[in-house]
Amino acid sequence: MQDILNKDIPLGGLFSIIYRSRNIYLNNSMNTTGLSQGQVFALITLSKENNITQDRIAELFYLDKGTVARAVRKLEDSGYICRTQDPDNRRAHRLSLTEKGEKILPYIKEIANKWDKDVCKGFSPEDLDKFNSLLRTICERSLLSAMEVPGYGDRL
Amino acid sequence: MQDILNKDIPLGGLFSIIYRSRNIYLNNSMNTTGLSQGQVFALITLSKENNITQDRIAELFYLDKGTVARAVRKLEDSGYICRTQDPDNRRAHRLSLTEKGEKILPYIKEIANKWDKDVCKGFSPEDLDKFNSLLRTICERSLLSAMEVPGYGDRL
Numbered sequence: 469m470q471d472i473l474n475k476d477i478p479l480g481g482l483f484s485i486i487y488r489s490r491n492i493y494l495n496n497s498m499n500t501t502g503l504s505q506g507q508v509f510a511l512i513t514l515s516k517e518n519n520i521t522q523d524r525i526a527e528l529f530y531l532d533k534g535t536v537a538r539a540v541r542k543l544e545d546s547g548y549i550c551r552t553q554d555p556d557n558r559r560a561h562r563l564s565l566t567e568k569g570e571k572i573l574p575y576i577k578e579i580a581n582k583w584d585k586d587v588c589k590g591f592s593p594e595d596l597d598k599f600n601s602l603l604r605t606i607c608e609r610s611l612l613s614a615m616e617v618p619g620y621g622d623r624l
Numbered sequence: 625m626q627d628i629l630n631k632d633i634p635l636g637g638l639f640s641i642i643y644r645s646r647n648i649y650l651n652n653s654m655n656t657t658g659l660s661q662g663q664v665f666a667l668i669t670l671s672k673e674n675n676i677t678q679d680r681i682a683e684l685f686y687l688d689k690g691t692v693a694r695a696v697r698k699l700e701d702s703g704y705i706c707r708t709q710d711p712d713n714r715r716a717h718r719l720s721l722t723e724k725g726e727k728i729l730p731y732i733k734e735i736a737n738k739w740d741k742d743v744c745k746g747f748s749p750e751d752l753d754k755f756n757s758l759l760r761t762i763c764e765r766s767l768l769s770a771m772e773v774p775g776y777g778d779r780l
Contacts, residue, residue, distance in 0.1 A: 472764055472767060472768070473760060473763060473764055473767070474684050474685075476672075477685075478736060478737070478740055479740040479743075479744070479756070479759070480646055480650075480736055480739055480740055481665065481685070482759050482760065482763045483639060483642050483643050483646060484643060484665075484685075485685070485686055485763050485766070485767060486639050486643075486759075486762060486763050486766050487639050487640060487642075487643035488686070488687075488770075489686070489763075489766040489767045489769065489770035490636055490639060490766055490770075492770040492773050492776065493766070493769045493770050493773065494636075496773040496774070509637065509640075516632075528630050529630075529633075529637070529640075529641070530641055530644070530645070531644075580634060580636055581634070583636055583766075583769070584634050584635040584636055586765060586769065587635075587761075587762040587765045587766050587769075588635070588758075588762065589765075591758065595754065595758060598751065598754060598755075599754075599755060599758045599759075600635070602744075602747065602751060602755045603635070603638050603642075603755075604629060604638065605743075606642060606743040606744065607629060607638045607641050607642050607645075608628055608629055609742060609743045609745075610641070610642050610645040610646055610649070610739075610743050611628060611629070611641060611645045612628070613645065613649045613739070613742065613743075614644075614645035614646075614648040614649050617648050617649065617652040618652070620648065
């Protein structure tokens with residue numbers, strides 16, 4: 469492995485670089501679909517829980533409503549999802565994958581999974597388990613710290 | 625630890641959540657300084673290598689020139705850094721911390737280091753070493769994948 473990283477980049481800096489470079493990779497890989505990484509989370513969620521609200525997607529990914537609304541609008545405009553009025557709440561909508569959405573899904577999942585696999589290639593099963601467990605702990609702690617920030621829900 | 629994360633969020637999704645929640649934490653912690661997380665990397669770099677160009681900062685953090693230019697402008701407007709014309713290249717500028725920048729630096733570093741320490745609290749030294757080593761490998765591989773994308777330098 470080529471040593472391309474400055475040795476004293478702190479932990480948080482590594483997370484920033486991973487986040488930004490993953491987005492570049494995903495956006496490029498999806499460029500024939502008209503979608504970008506900003507819509508992946510919504511598409512994958514709808515493949516698991518169909519007929520849900522925007523608020524439910526926000527809740528699952530700790531995203532603010534504006535970010536989810538933008539992703540949903542893009543997916544709807546591109547014909548990948550459709551919305552129907554919630555029968556229990558006239559102000560809310562339920563979201564579902566369209567046929568086009570169902571069709572693109574395996575391709576999108578493959579791209580996201582490929583990144584996960586490629587960056588961990590050659591890790592032993594023990595290392596991978598340990599890494600995932602520590603990363604989840606870091607993620608939970610980071611979320612909890614963010615949740616203590618006043619106005620948290622509006623910022624994420 | 626409260627189990628707040630959806631169990632099937634993939635690796636890439638965890639990195640997204642960590643990145644976003646860390647930014648919320650940093651921005652809130654720095655809100656008395658007039659700075660945000662988007663300027664931290666430049667400020668810390670200038671504390672290590674004074675009198676450098678914007679391009680050098682972009683290079684160290686794999687950032688595009690626009691992102692670095694915005695961060696530098698904000699730091700300059702807030703009086704934390706100053707620029708002087710590069711004697712070797714009339715079109716470039718060299719950047720340095722001002723007295724105000726030097727003064728705020730320990731506080732900014734403390735905030736960034738505190739996040740790093742807090743999220744890894746209680747990890748054994750072996751676990752921490754292993755985690756850091758695997759994270760750097762993932763970061764390097766992710767960067768290399770992004771670098772293969774056409775027009776990479778304009779997007780990061």
